[in-house]
Amino acid sequence: KEHALFQLVSGLKTAGVPIGGVGFQAHLLLNAHPPQAELTGVLRQFAALGLRLEITELDVRAGGSAPLARRMAEEAAIYKAVAASCAAVRACARVTTWGITDAATWIGTANRPLPFDTHYQPKPAWYALRAGLTPRG
Numbered sequence: 001k002e003h004a005l006f007q008l009v010s011g012l013k014t015a016g017v018p019i020g021g022v023g024f025q026a027h028l029l030l031n032a033h034p035p036q037a038e039l040t041g042v043l044r045q046f047a048a049l050g051l052r053l054e055i056t057e058l059d060v061r062a063g064g065s066a067p068l069a070r071r072m073a074e075e076a077a078i079y080k081a082v083a084a085s086c087a088a089v090r091a092c093a094r095v096t097t098w099g100i101t102d103a104a105t106w107i108g109t110a111n112r113p114l115p116f117d118t119h120y121q122p123k124p125a126w127y128a129l130r131a132g133l134t135p136r137g
Contacts, residue, residue: 002042013049021052026082027098027107028060030074036081040088047091055086057098059105059113060125071112076124079115083132095133 005022012019024042034042043053062075086092099105103118115126 006045009046010049019051021054022046023054023056026055026058028078030060030062030064030071033078036085039082039085043085043089043092047089051091053089053092055082055092055095058082058095059098059107061107061111061113063111072124075112076128079125080128080132083129087133095129
């Protein structure tokens with residue numbers, strides 16, 4: 001999909017269409033998500049077109065039968081990788097989650113997709129998201 005989107009956006013820019021940015025929806029699964037290096041590469045490719053970039057609608061479905069602690073650790077690693085990819089590309093201005101708490105999510109509480117649990121307490125994903133966005137110095 002990103003190749004087709006790149007071709008479309010690149011063609012629009014070449015044709016003089018005023019396009020200033022691209023948002024990347026990120027509805028991810030524990031077993032289906034881009035590796036950090038791949039996501040960073042895609043963001044860099046679009047940044048080379050002179051666009052402002054954002055990761056939008058980030059959530060990670062972490063339901064399943066594996067132990068909860070393992071699922072929460074895997075979810076946190078994905079949140080951190082996405083955030084770090086954005087932080088690594090100057091043109092990437094924002095990471096937005098698709099909701100804030102597992103108590104009110106479009107994909108069901110059992111999927112535990114958001115950075116705060118059903119009691120509005122931060123999950124490992126919250127801390128990982130913050131760590132991924134923290135500039136390294």
